Amino acid sequence: MTPLETAPPGLAGGRRVFLKREDVHELGAFKWRGALPTLEQYQTRGARGVVTASTGNHGAATAWAARRTGLSAVVFAPQNASRTKLDVIASQGAEIRLVGRDLDEAKEEGRAFALARNWPFFEDGDEPAQYGGYGEIAIEILQQCPERPGAVVVPVGNGALAAGIGLVLKERSPGTALIAVAAAEAPVMAPEEAAGTTAARVEALAAGPGGSVPCPRPPPRQATSATRSGKTTRTERA
Numbered sequence: 644m645t646p647l648e649t650a651p652p653g654l655a656g657g658r659r660v661f662l663k664r665e666d667v668h669e670l671g672a673f674k675w676r677g678a679l680p681t682l683e684q685y686q687t688r689g690a691r692g693v694v695t696a697s698t699g700n701h702g703a704a705t706a707w708a709a710r711r712t713g714l715s716a717v718v719f720a721p722q723n724a725s726r727t728k729l730d731v732i733a734s735q736g737a738e739i740r741l742v743g744r745d746l747d748e749a750k751e752e753g754r755a756f757a758l759a760r761n762w763p764f765f766e767d768g769d770e771p772a773q774y775g776g777y778g779e780i781a782i783e784i785l786q787q788c789p790e791r792p793g794a795v796v797v798p799v800g801n802g803a804l805a806a807g808i809g810l811v812l813k814e815r816s817p818g819t820a821l822i823a824v825a826a827a828e829a830p831v832m833a834p835e836e837a838a839g840t841t842a843a844r845v846e847a848l849a850a851g852p853g854g855s856v857p858c859p860r861p862p863p864r865q866a867t868s869a870t871r872s873g874k875t876t877r878t879e880r881a
């Protein structure tokens with residue numbers, strides 16, 4: 644269980660704010676929570692290795708989980724990927740293949756490679772086990788928080804983290820709002836798409852096993868922030 648800490652006053656702005664310290668994990672991020680159960684499933688189904696494509700945390704988490712499950716891992720990354728992040732992936736024992744100009748090209752190569760080896764291709768955000776793993780974060784928050792949280796604010800990339808957390812909140816603390824936030828500088832999902840897709844994933848996953856929806860491609864617009872039901876107000880933006 645990662646710590647839930649009271650936010651420093653400068654950050655809290657007079658409100659009661661807590662920080663869920665997923666960064667204290669050795670990889671510095673939450674991604675292992677989804678990668679480990681996903682790779683355990685691959686292993687149970689007889690896989691000997693796993694292939695993925697990533698420029699950073701997802702690749703590192705896949706490599707970390709592969710080491711723990713005894714699978715081989717091959718991580719495809721675009722040629723311009725950050726050396727620092729690649730070093731983390733390599734330090735976990737994964738083989739790195741630098742191909743393509745961007746992540747989409749690296750994914751394409753990775754999928755072909757996985758198919759040829761008959762290994763699973765781990766697409767970040769497409770595995771139901773990831774949502775269960777991320778849901779553990781919400782379960783911990785509800786256990787650790789001294790009162791029912793009014794809202795849980797979640798950073799958004801492809802929306803899987805927010806969906807996994809939202810699924811648990813919906814079941815166990817329906818009065819808690821889920822606020823999904825994308826950095827204005829990061830060209831990820833547009834706010835209305837983030838909100839709609841996250842809500843759709845929560846609904847689909849709530850409907851039962853296999854009910855995930857695919858990750859959308861980032862739109863060519865600047866993302867700002869989003870809630871489950873639409874855009875946030877200015878005051879909600881963190």
Ligand SMILES: Cc1ncc(COP(=O)(O)O)c(C=O)c1O
Pocket residue numbers: 672673674700701768798799800801802803804805
């Ligand atoms: C540190 C960190 N926070 C948040 C996110 C967003 O998670 P998701 O892509 O599941 O929406 C990511 C995704 O890589 C991440 O690495």
